Amino acid sequence: MQIKIDDFDDLGNGLGKIDNKVCFVNKGLPNEVLDIEITKNTKSYINAKINKIIIPSKKRLKPICPFYDICGGCNFLHATKYLENEFKILKGKKFLGSIDKLYETAELNYRNKVIFHVKKGEIGFYKTNTNQLIKITYCYLLDDEINKILALFNKHVDNNFTGEILIRVNSLKETLVSITGNYQYTNILINSNLINNLVYNSKVLKGNNYFIEYLNDYKFKVSYLSFFQVNCKGLESIIDILNNFLKDKNINIALDLYSGTSVLGIIMARYVKKIISVEEVKVATLDALENKKLNKINNLEVINGKVEDYIDTFKNIDLVVVDPARRGLDKKTINYLKTIKSNYLIYIACKMDSLKRDLYDLKEIYDVTSINLVDMFPRTNHVESVCVLKLR
Numbered sequence: 001m002q003i004k005i006d007d008f009d010d011l012g013n014g015l016g017k018i019d020n021k022v023c024f025v026n027k028g029l030p031n032e033v034l035d036i037e038i039t040k041n042t043k044s045y046i047n048a049k050i051n052k053i054i055i056p057s058k059k060r061l062k063p064i065c066p067f068y069d070i071c072g073g074c075n076f077l078h079a080t081k082y083l084e085n086e087f088k089i090l091k092g093k094k095f096l097g098s099i100d101k102l103y104e105t106a107e108l109n110y111r112n113k114v115i116f117h118v119k120k121g122e123i124g125f126y127k128t129n130t131n132q133l134i135k136i137t138y139c140y141l142l143d144d145e146i147n148k149i150l151a152l153f154n155k156h157v158d159n160n161f162t163g164e165i166l167i168r169v170n171s172l173k174e175t176l177v178s179i180t181g182n183y184q185y186t187n188i189l190i191n192s193n194l195i196n197n198l199v200y201n202s203k204v205l206k207g208n209n210y211f212i213e214y215l216n217d218y219k220f221k222v223s224y225l226s227f228f229q230v231n232c233k234g235l236e237s238i239i240d241i242l243n244n245f246l247k248d249k250n251i252n253i254a255l256d257l258y259s260g261t262s263v264l265g266i267i268m269a270r271y272v273k274k275i276i277s278v279e280e281v282k283v284a285t286l287d288a289l290e291n292k293k294l295n296k297i298n299n300l301e302v303i304n305g306k307v308e309d310y311i312d313t314f315k316n317i318d319l320v321v322v323d324p325a326r327r328g329l330d331k332k333t334i335n336y337l338k339t340i341k342s343n344y345l346i347y348i349a350c351k352m353d354s355l356k357r358d359l360y361d362l363k364e365i366y367d368v369t370s371i372n373l374v375d376m377f378p379r380t381n382h383v384e385s386v387c388v389l390k391l392r
């Protein structure tokens, strides 16, 4: 069966019509004519996969990754970066109105963290929406130091090992590896100069269970279980947006909600009289307290707890920065953000659907003054949004 692809869907798949019914074609690109096989046919939509590309898009590429068709890790290697950017900007406009700018980052080898799943000695990622493990020997999204450590694991592994391998690398190329499961070759890892810090089933075998990340003039302690943005160039863009916003504002009290290791709180501290971070993961707040000391900050208060449990205790706030997980904000937090009437609200979101839903509520009393996209996850359909709102 043939189809002409007219557009992208919200996930970056091809969108066309068959007998007036909408059809989503996995990895189809706009303007292509494809021979397809239907994989699901419901009353309202059809899912399909490509059998043969009859007329390819001029922006189609041969994916560089041999695992691309089976691994769920990325989903834009079959298109030029230019087309991926077009998709991200168009999606931004469709969901959020207008977009000021897309801040680009390195296209490949940008990720500073990965978690590999391991089943009976096979190391890799799960195929999209399944728990079927795809063995991986190299990933183009990962920093090459991580790929070197993956190669080391693939050389020294046996089928008694089922578990997880977390690998992080900082901007000085220092590495941190944490293994859960029954792995036999820890001595090889301890003696390898590829690995600076090694944790095995929560026990430190080499170095520490954290490393220090260096960003501009700042230092951040990042424990192996703490959140840290996976793309440092993307984080630098968020920091640039915050610095530009704050440089001519007069802010007394600011909130840094969903704060992780308080990276954003520490950056903002020099512009405000007082700032309060709230983060639910204990180890991240302990890192945040260290980060205060490392950066000689004394106007930051760090609270360990859920935002929704503390939100109604804050008064006279001038600026709130929220950077929630993919599900976005809960109702209580949104309602309180409408009650406290902070002069400014900056919403950093990794999922546009949640941001769109929450902005709809917040727009009752806030006007959106700028929306920037940060390409935190190149070669995937994900993009970070940074949205500045001002009290009406």
Ligand SMILES: C[S@@+](CC[C@H](N)C(=O)[O-])C[C@H]1O[C@@H](n2cnc3c(N)ncnc32)[C@H](O)[C@@H]1O
Pocket (backbone or CB within 6 Å): 227, 228, 229, 257, 258, 259, 260, 261, 262, 263, 264, 278, 279, 280, 281, 284, 305, 306, 307, 308, 323, 324, 325
């Ligand atoms: C996207 S990260 C942002 C972290 C930080 N702003 C940064 O850039 O490093 C979201 C953080 O929110 C935390 N979190 C998730 N739900 C939370 C909640 N209900 N209350 C407080 N923190 C929460 C997570 O543990 C995570 O550290």
